[in-house]
Amino acid sequence: MLSKDGKQNLLAVFHSYINSFLSILMIIRNPLRMIGKTYHDAVTALNSLQSNYANIMAIRQTGDRKNIMTLLEMHEWSRRIGYSSSDFNKLNIVHITGTKGKGSTAAFTSSILGQYKEQLPRIGLYTSPHLKSVRERIRIDGEPISEEKFAKYFFEVWDRLDKTTSSLDKFPHMVTGSKPGYFKFLTLLSFHTFIQEGCKSCVYEVGVGGELDSTNIIEKPTVCGVTLLGIDHTFMLGDTIEEIAWNKGGIFKPGAPAFTVEEQPPKGLEVLQERAEERKTTLTEVPVFRQLQDVKLGIAGDFQKSNASLAVMLASEVLSACKILNKKICCNPDAPLPEKFIDGLKSTKWEGRCQVLERGKDTWYIDGAHTKDSMVAASTWFRETVRSSNKKKILLFNQQSRDAKALIDNLHASVSPDVNFDDVIFTTNVTWKSGSYSADLVSMNTSQEDVENLKVQELLAKDWTEIDKNHARVHVTPNIETANELIEKSYDCPVEIFVTGSLHLVGGLLVVFDRLDEK
Structure with a gap:
């Protein structure tokens, strides 16, 4: 023995x-x-x-929802590439979690901070997922880092991990040459990039949850934010709003003020408040600032006013901590906002979220909504935008892993009866007719057999015919390129296309557009 x-x-x-x-x-x-x-x-x-x-x-x-080793591993990976987690404190980090709108809030916050270039010359932004290029996840001053810098810093991290070791007693699976998973590696890469590039403040969007997310090795954020909570990632976070709120509140840290949107579900808000008390910090609900009611935000959708207001308070904390603002903005709906804050919110760019594209005779309404709440919000935005239009309407939809049927039910209920689709197309997230993905969009996290057999798409087509009394023509396509060709050939007259269901679809479609524009 x-x-x-x-x-x-x-x-x-x-x-x-x-x-x-x-x-x-x-x-x-x-x-x-x-x-x-x-x-x-x-x-x-x-x-x-x-x-x-x-x-x-x-x-x-x-059935194991928690990987308690995640943060211990992240600390160890950081050590192996030459950092202690305390090194990241110098980045004046804004840490943002939530279910819906955390990416938009991060973009708004980064854009506001970017208005103070003289005092804060370099602003980092780490978000996920990306649309067209993985470089979008690591931005400086609002722009994805270059291919050259991505490759340079990527292989610096990669090679350091190759050349270092971990204690096999504590980390038996982290032997020489082993690497963290995709998201963890990118999180490490972001820290390395932002430090090497001399960023003065960084905005970090949580990947999933908060408590055990790889970004949660951030020890002393300047401020934390929580966007609207909802039910998503139940396998990892729990089946109730209370469990999900507990996970999201895991990013709270002692002494770092936390802010959240005003319309949180009551039970979720209660748990967030308990977590704030437990972590020895404060949690403040942020109302929608009245000054924003007449402002055209850089990201469309009425619901973005709430995210923009949260971003105002997050940016205010950073600028105050960096002694750029003499006085913090008052968390009051009637509080006056500095002109630079308004300019930052107006100039925010965030592809794939309530995005409108004019291409030839057609208008594309694009939003990568993939949760119940985000689908209702995106569908409502589309309905309100096109309800007075007499143009033909097309739905292009993809969702491969979440409860796709529930999403199309939410979509249909949100647009009906004001908007009826003439054609409905269900596609996979495969980019090209060749059956391949764009290199930056390769996904190994779905069943390849289901994708090839169009299993999800065929089921959705059947479901749609059962709920659609308008009897739209329903199509199933094996890839995004084919779906786009079908749309281009369907009508000689101008049409309006609503693209939604997943960010994988949105990214793939934008890549297809880019190739067409190059011809």
């Missing part, structure tokens, strides 16, 4: 052999990585860190 220590050593050796084998397999599959370190090489290497669908389903079947 092996002793406990003997078993651990044997396990460590086994993990070492497995990781060595995987490293060799990576090299065989991607020999270019050994020759050059281009942006393409970086994206290829990054994509190798995605969990595949089989692994995700295996983890789900265990």
Whole structure:
């Protein structure tokens, strides 16, 4: 019989052999990585860190929602690339979580801070997911970092992880050459990039939840924000609004004030308040500032007024902490807002969220809504925008992993009876007719068999015919490029197209547009 220590050593050796084998397999599959370190090489290497669908389903079947090792691992990965989590405190971080609108709020906050370039010359922004390019996740002064800088900093992190080791007693799976998963790696890369680039303040959007999210190694944020809560990622966060609020409140830190939107579900708000007290900080509800009622925000949609108001308070805390504002903005709906704040909110750009694109004779209304609340908000925005138009209308929809039927039910209920679609297209998130994805959009987190067999799309087509009394023509396409061609050929007259259901669809469609524009 092996002793406990003997078993651990044997396990460590086994993990070492497995990781060595995987490293060799990576090299065989991607020999270019050994020759050059281009942006393409970086994206290829990054994509190798995605969990595949089989692994995700295996983890789900265990019923284990919490990975308590996540933050310990992040601290260890940080050490291996040359940082302590305390090094990140100098970044004056705004940490934002929530279910709906956290990306928009992060963009608004970054844009406001960007108006103070003389005092804050470099503003970092870390968000997810990306639409067209993974570089969108790591922005400086509102712009994605260049391909050259992405590749440079990517391989600096990659190589440091290759050359360092962890204690096999504490981290038996983190042997030499092993790497964190996709999102964790990008989180490490963002910290490294922002520090190397000398960013004076950074806005961080949580990936999933908060308590165990990889961004939660941030020890001393300047301020925290919580956007509207809803039910999403139930496998990881819980089935109730209380459980989800508990997870989101996990980003609160002692001494860092926290702010949230005024319309939170009461039970969720109660838990957030308890978490704030537990973490020795304050939680303040932010009303919609009346001064914003007549302001045309850079991101469309009436519901964005709430996110913009939250961003005002978050930016105010940073500018006050950096001694740029002499006085914090009062959290009162009648409080006057500085002109630079208004300019920042007006100039915010955030693709794929209530975005309107004019292409030739057609108008595209694009929003990557993929939760109940965001779908209702996006569909309501579309309805109110086009309800007086007599143009033909098309719905282009994709959702591969969440409860897609519930989303189209929410969509249909939100636009009816004011808006009826003439054509409804259900597509996969595959980019091209060749069956391939754009390199930055490769996804291994869905069932490839279901995608190839159009399983989800066929079910949605059936569901739509049952709820649609207008009897729209329903189509199923195997990829986004084909869906776009179908739309282009459907009508000689101008049409209005509502694109929604997933950010994967939105990103893929924008990539297709880019290629068409290059021709």
